[in-house]
Amino acid sequence: MGSILGKNSTLTWVVHISVLLLVLLWTIPTVGLLISSVRDKDQLVATGWWTSFSTVERNLIKRSAPANEQFKEDGKFILKGNVFADQSGTVTAFGWRSQQPDAYVPGNTAQMRKGKTLKIEADGSYLLTSPTAFSSKRGARLFVTVFEKPIFTLDNYSEVLFAEGLGKSFINTMTVTIPATVIPILIAAFAAYALAWMEFPGRAIFLAVVVGLLVVPLQMSLIPLLKLYTTIGIGKSYIGIWLAHTGFGLPLAIYLLRNYIAGLPREIIESARVDGANDFQIFVKIILPLSFPALASFAIFQFLWVWNDLLIATVFLGNNEEQLVMTGRLREMLGSRGGNWEILTASAFVSILVPLMVFFTLQKYLVRGLLSGSVKGG
Amino acid sequence: MEQVLLALFTMVVAVLGCIGYFWGSNGLLALVYPAKGKNGAANIQKSAAIRPWLFMGPAILLLSVYLIYPVFNSIYLSLHGSSGEKFVGFANYTWLINDEKFIESFINNMMWLVIVPAASTFFGLLAAALTDRISWGNIAKSLIFMPMAISFIGASIIWKFVYDFRGEDVEQIGILNAILVHFGAEPQAWIVMPGWNSVFLMIILIWIQTGFAMVILSAALRGIPEETLEAATLDGANPLQIFLQIKVPQIWGSVAVVWTTITILVLKVFDIVMAMTNGQWGSQVLANYMFDWMFRGHDFGRSATIALVIMLLVLPVMVWNVRNLRNEN
Numbered sequence: 045m046g047s048i049l050g051k052n053s054t055l056t057w058v059v060h061i062s063v064l065l066l067v068l069l070w071t072i073p074t075v076g077l078l079i080s081s082v083r084d085k086d087q088l089v090a091t092g093w094w095t096s097f098s099t100v101e102r103n104l105i106k107r108s109a110p111a112n113e114q115f116k117e118d119g120k121f122i123l124k125g126n127v128f129a130d131q132s133g134t135v136t137a138f139g140w141r142s143q144q145p146d147a148y149v150p151g152n153t154a155q156m157r158k159g160k161t162l163k164i165e166a167d168g169s170y171l172l173t174s175p176t177a178f179s180s181k182r183g184a185r186l187f188v189t190v191f192e193k194p195i196f197t198l199d200n201y202s203e204v205l206f207a208e209g210l211g212k213s214f215i216n217t218m219t220v221t222i223p224a225t226v227i228p229i230l231i232a233a234f235a236a237y238a239l240a241w242m243e244f245p246g247r248a249i250f251l252a253v254v255v256g257l258l259v260v261p262l263q264m265s266l267i268p269l270l271k272l273y274t275t276i277g278i279g280k281s282y283i284g285i286w287l288a289h290t291g292f293g294l295p296l297a298i299y300l301l302r303n304y305i306a307g308l309p310r311e312i313i314e315s316a317r318v319d320g321a322n323d324f325q326i327f328v329k330i331i332l333p334l335s336f337p338a339l340a341s342f343a344i345f346q347f348l349w350v351w352n353d354l355l356i357a358t359v360f361l362g363n364n365e366e367q368l369v370m371t372g373r374l375r376e377m378l379g380s381r382g383g384n385w386e387i388l389t390a391s392a393f394v395s396i397l398v399p400l401m402v403f404f405t406l407q408k409y410l411v412r413g414l415l416s417g418s419v420k421g422g
Numbered sequence: 423m424e425q426v427l428l429a430l431f432t433m434v435v436a437v438l439g440c441i442g443y444f445w446g447s448n449g450l451l452a453l454v455y456p457a458k459g460k461n462g463a464a465n466i467q468k469s470a471a472i473r474p475w476l477f478m479g480p481a482i483l484l485l486s487v488y489l490i491y492p493v494f495n496s497i498y499l500s501l502h503g504s505s506g507e508k509f510v511g512f513a514n515y516t517w518l519i520n521d522e523k524f525i526e527s528f529i530n531n532m533m534w535l536v537i538v539p540a541a542s543t544f545f546g547l548l549a550a551a552l553t554d555r556i557s558w559g560n561i562a563k564s565l566i567f568m569p570m571a572i573s574f575i576g577a578s579i580i581w582k583f584v585y586d587f588r589g590e591d592v593e594q595i596g597i598l599n600a601i602l603v604h605f606g607a608e609p610q611a612w613i614v615m616p617g618w619n620s621v622f623l624m625i626i627l628i629w630i631q632t633g634f635a636m637v638i639l640s641a642a643l644r645g646i647p648e649e650t651l652e653a654a655t656l657d658g659a660n661p662l663q664i665f666l667q668i669k670v671p672q673i674w675g676s677v678a679v680v681w682t683t684i685t686i687l688v689l690k691v692f693d694i695v696m697a698m699t700n701g702q703w704g705s706q707v708l709a710n711y712m713f714d715w716m717f718r719g720h721d722f723g724r725s726a727t728i729a730l731v732i733m734l735l736v737l738p739v740m741v742w743n744v745r746n747l748r749n750e751n
Contacts, residue, residue: 055661056555056556059552059555059556060556062548062552063549063552063553063556063558063559063562064562066545066548066549066552066562066566067562067565067566070565070566070568070569070629070632070633071565071568072597073580073581073583073584073629074568074569074572074580076580076583076584076597077579077580077583080583088595089595090593090595091593091595092593092594092595092596092597092600093595093597094597094600215425215426216425218426218429219425219426219428219429220429222426222429222430222433223429223432223433223436226433226436226437227433227436227437227440230437230440230441230444231440231480231481231484232481234444234477234478234480234481235477235478235480235481235482237477238473238474238477238478239478242470242473242474242477243470243474244471244474244475247474250478251747252744252747252748253485254485255743255744255747256740256743256744257485257489257490258743259686259736259739259740259743260489260493260733260736260740261686261689261690261709261729261732261733261736262690263690263692263709263712263713263728263729263732263733264489264492264493264496264729264730264732264733265488265489265492266492266716266729267492267495267496267499267716267722267725267726267729268491268492268495268496268499269488269492271495271506271722272487282428282429282432283432286432286436287484287488288488290484290488291484291485291487291488291489292488292489294481294484294485294488295485295489298481322448322452322457322469322473323470323473323477324444324445324448324473327477348570348571351573352572352573352574352575352576353573354573354574354575354692354693354696355692355693355713359716366425371573371575371576371693374575374576374579374697375575375696375697378575378578378579378582378697385583385586385595388579388582388583389579389583391579392576392579392580395573395575395576396571396572396573396576399571399572399573400568400571400572402571403567403568403570403571404564404568407564407567410570411637414634414637414638415637415638415641
C-alpha cells in the first residue's frame with residue numbers, strides 16, 4: 045500500500061488531514077467536557093471552554109467596603125479597598141450607575157451625586173470620597189469591566205462527589221458492577237464448553253436459541269420480571285439486579301466463549317480424554333486456562349455494559365441514596381441541575397473515568413471480543 | 423464501603439457457589455454411575471449423557487427466567503388491562519395503532535433505523551480505510567473508538583453541552599452555536615426543533631457506534647488477500663478504484679454484521695432520548711415510550727404491547743442471524 049501512496053504525496057496529505065479531522069470531530073466533545081469540568085464555575089458560564097486559556101472579559105458588580113470602615117482625611121470621608129478580593133485581574137472600565145457601567149477609564153475620577161467621587165485603578169484598588177459620612181452598611185455598588193485570568197479548580201469535583209452525592213453513587217455502581225461482571229462468566233463457560241465439545245441431542249437447537257436470544261430487546265423482559273420480583277420479594281434489591289444482569293449477559297457470554305472454546309485444538313482435548321480425564325477435569329484444567337483471552341473479552345464487555353447501564357438500574361433498583369447508581373444520578377441532575385454546567389460536566393467525567401481507563405488499558409481484549417462474533421447492543 | 427464489601431463477598435460466594443455446584447453435581451454423577459465395576463461401560467455412557475445438562479443447567483434456568491419466559495408473559499400481558507389482570511382482547515393493539523404518540527415514535531424509530539446504521543457504517547468504513555494507511559493510524563483508531571466506553575447518558579451530557587443554546591445577545595458556550603455565531607448566523611435551540619432534533623440525537627449514537635464499525639471493517643479490510651490488490655495495481659487501478667471496486671465488495675459480509683448489530687441497538691435506543699428530550703418536541707421513540715407507559719402511565723398492558731412491537735421489529739435480524747449460524751456449521 046505504501047508503495048502506491050509513496051508516488052502520490054498529495055494523496056498522502058489528504059489522508060493525513062482527513063484522519064486528523066475525523067479524530068478532532070470525535071474527540072472535541074469529550075475534551076470540551078473535561079476542560080469545562082475544571083474551570084471556575086462563573087467563568088464556565090461566561091465564555092466558551094475553547095477560550096478558557098485566555099483572559100476573560102466580564103462585567104461585574106462589586107461592592108465597596110461598608111460604612112464602618114470609613115475614615116476621615118482632609119475633611120473628606122474615605123473608603124478604600126480592592127475590587128478583586130481573592131483573585132487577580134485587570135480593570136478595563138468602571139462606572140457607578142447601572143445604566144453606564146463602563147463610563148470611565150481606570151485612573152480617572154468619576155463625579156457622583158452630592159459631591160462624592162469614585163476612582164478605580166487598573167489593578168482594582170478603589171477610592172471613594174464623600175463630603176458627608178457614608179451610611180450604607182452593605183457598601184456602595186461599583187460597576188467594573190474586568191479582564192480575569194483563567195481559573196482552574198477541582199472545586200467542581202469535590203462538590204459533586206461530596207455535596208451532590210455522586211461519591212455514594214460511585215460506590216453503588218461498583219456494588220452493582222463487580223458481582224454482575226463475574227457471576228455470568230463461570231455459568232457461561234460451563235455451558236459454552238458443553239455446546240462446543242460435548243455430544244448431546246438438541247445441541248444445535250440450543251445454540252440457535254442462544255444466538256436468537258442475543259438480540260431479544262430487554263424492554264421485553266422488564267415488566268414480566270418486575271412482576272416476578274415483586275411476587276417473590278426481591279424487587280428493588282441488589283440481588284435482583286445482579287441476577288438480572290447475569291441473565292441478560294448470558295447469551296453474549298455463551299456465544300463468545302463457545303466460539304473461542306470450539307476453536308481450541310481437538311488433539312489437546314482428545315489426548316486428555318484418552319488419559320482418562322472426564323469432562324469436568326478437562327474443563328477446569330485445560331479449557332479454563334486456555335480461554336483466558338475470551339473470558340477477558342467478555343468480562344470487559346459486561347463490565348462496560350453494567351457500569352454504563354441506566355435502564356436496568358432504573359427498573360430494578362430504588363431511587364434512594366443507598367441504591368441510586370451514577371447513571372441514574374446523572375439523569376436526575378439533568379433534570380434538577382440542567383443549567384449548572386460545572387456540576388454536570390464534573391459528574392459526567394467522574395462517571396466515564398473508570399470505563400475510559402478500562403478501555404485504554406484493555407483495548408486489545410475488547411477489539412478481540414468484537415471480532416470474534418456479533419455483539420450485544422444496549 | 424460496607425456495600426462494596428458486600429458486593430465482593432457476594433461475588434466470592436457466587437463464584438464458590440458455581441464451583442460448588444459444578445463440582446458437586448459432577449461428583450454426585452460419579453457416585454451414582456461409577457465408571458468402574460461391573461456396569462462400568464454402561465455407566466460411563468449414562469453419565470456422558472447426563473453431564474451436558476449439568477453443565478448447562480444454570481444457564482438454561484437463567485435464560486428461561488430472564489429472556490424466554492418474559493416473551494410469553496409479555497404476549498399475555500398485552501392482551502390484558504393496565505394491571506395485567508383483566509382480559510381485554512386486542513384493545514391494547516387497537517389503542518396503539520390509533521395513538522398519535524405511538525405513530526410519532528414509530529416514524530422516529532424508522533428514521534433512526536435508516537440514518538444511524540448508514541452513517542455509522544459510512545464513517546466507520548472511512549476511518550478504517552484511512553487509518554490503515556498512516557503511521558499514527560492506531561492512535562487515531564483508538565481515539566475514534568473511545569466513545570464506545572462512554573455511557574449513553576454520559577454521552578448525552580457531553581453533547582448537550584455541544585448543543586447548548588442561549589439567547590442571541592449572550593455569549594454562546596455551546597461550541598456548535600458559537601461556530602454559527604462566529605460566521606454570522608443566528609444561534610439555534612437544536613434540541614427543541616421538531617423534526618430536526620431527532621437528527622441531533624442520532625448524531626450522539628453515530629458518534630458512539632462509528633468506532634465499532636471501524637474496528638470490524640478495518641479487520642475485514644486487512645483480511646483481503648494481498649495478491650488481489652497487487653493484481654489490481656498492476657492492471658493500473660488507482661487507490662480509489664481499488665477501494666470501491668475491489669475492497670468494498672469483498673467485505674460485504676462484515677458490513678452486514680455491522681449494519682445489523684447497530685440496527686438492533688437503534689431499535690432499543692432509550693437513554694439518549696430520555697436524557698436529551700424525554701420524548702418531547704416530537705422526538706419520542708418506542709423504547710422510551712414503552713418506559714413512559716410503564717413508569718408514568720402504570721399501564722402494563724399498553725407497555726407490554728409496545729415492547730412486543732420492538733420485538734417484532736428485531737425478529738427479522740434474529741432470523742437472519744440464526745440462519746447464518748446454520749450456514750456456518
